Amino acid sequence: MRRPxxxxxxxxxxxxxxxxxxxxxxxxxxxxxxxxxxxxxQLLDRIAAIPGSLKxxxxxxxxxxxxxxxxxxLEAGAKVVAVERDRRCLPALAELEMExxxxxxxxxxxxxxxDEVAEAGRGAHIVANLPYNVGTALLLxxxxxxxxxxxxxxxxxxQREVAERIVAKPDTEHYGRLSVxxxxxxxxxxxxxxxxSAFVPPxxxxxAVVHIVPAEQPVGINPTILERLTAAAxxxxxxxxxxxxxxxxxxxxxLKALGIDxxxxxxxxxxGEFADIARYLTANA
Numbered sequence: 001m002r003r004p005x006x007x008x009x010x011x012x013x014x015x016x017x018x019x020x021x022x023x024x025x026x027x028x029x030x031x032x033x034x035x036x037x038x039x040x041x042q043l044l045d046r047i048a049a050i051p052g053s054l055k056x057x058x059x060x061x062x063x064x065x066x067x068x069x070x071x072x073x074l075e076a077g078a079k080v081v082a083v084e085r086d087r088r089c090l091p092a093l094a095e096l097e098m099e100x101x102x103x104x105x106x107x108x109x110x111x112x113x114x115d116e117v118a119e120a121g122r123g124a125h126i127v128a129n130l131p132y133n134v135g136t137a138l139l140l141x142x143x144x145x146x147x148x149x150x151x152x153x154x155x156x157x158x159q160r161e162v163a164e165r166i167v168a169k170p171d172t173e174h175y176g177r178l179s180v181x182x183x184x185x186x187x188x189x190x191x192x193x194x195x196x197s198a199f200v201p202p203x204x205x206x207x208a209v210v211h212i213v214p215a216e217q218p219v220g221i222n223p224t225i226l227e228r229l230t231a232a233a234x235x236x237x238x239x240x241x242x243x244x245x246x247x248x249x250x251x252x253x254x255l256k257a258l259g260i261d262x263x264x265x266x267x268x269x270x271x272g273e274f275a276d277i278a279r280y281l282t283a284n285a
Contacts, residue, residue: 060128064084079104081120083114125155130158152214160207184226237265239265250280254280
């Protein structure tokens with residue numbers, strides 16, 4: 001195993017270039033796993049800085065690959081639990097485990113099957129260059145469930161279009177179910193745009209890092225009802241609400257009671273209005 005050597009005067013460790021780590025372990029990003037590796041250590045350091053100070057913080061990472069972002073988070077002072085499905089990456093990650101003795105634990109497995117609270121603990125920050133093929137599913141998983149959530153913040157890499165859907169406002173091209181799911185009880189923002197050339201191999205689309213922090217949950221709302229409401233409304237987004245919601249018991253009555261025009265389309269309904277409708281339906285369930 002290669003360890004970082006000391007630079008001139010022994011003051012600063014010289015870290016092996018990530019490209020060399022990948023070559024030494026014979027790694028190649030796999031499309032089937034949605035992998036795209038970032039090699040630029042300065043960019044990785046900038047991503048690791050987005051949540052704020054990570055000194056002595058717990059971090060949960062999904063899909064670390066060869067460990068570029070993992071190293072950046074570790075060098076920021078965090079303790080990391082990383083879940084990697086691709087067993088080819090485990091030897092490179094094992095080197096990081098040895099180098100950062102006691103501050104990195106790697107779990108070989110599928111992130112969708114992990115008991116995250118048991119492994120990472122409450123209050124952990126989630127920082128990840130998510131595999132594109134499971135990124136949205138993981139985000140929805142983390143936005144679901146009891147509130148406040150077990151995590152302190154989410155710092156996640158997505159395709160740019162997905163990032164825009166997460167932060168979209170009503171009456172815009174990207175506004176939809178994901179926008180409401182992300183915004184009704186949390187605060188998302190696009191923290192950084194990332195050009196496709198930053199990845200190996202370069203993806204066909206641009207990417208962005210989204211930062212999300214929990215907000216206070218509006219009272220009196222059953223999250224399952226809100227999810228059903230937005231699924232119905234946006235499932236036929238070109239139709240008026242009177243058509244798209246007619247199959248959901250009580251929805252049209254809720255619109256009338258709240259003074260929301262049933263001839264509007266879902267894309268014009270604000271997050272707050274969806275919350276109001278869901279609150280009415282919850283109270284009258």
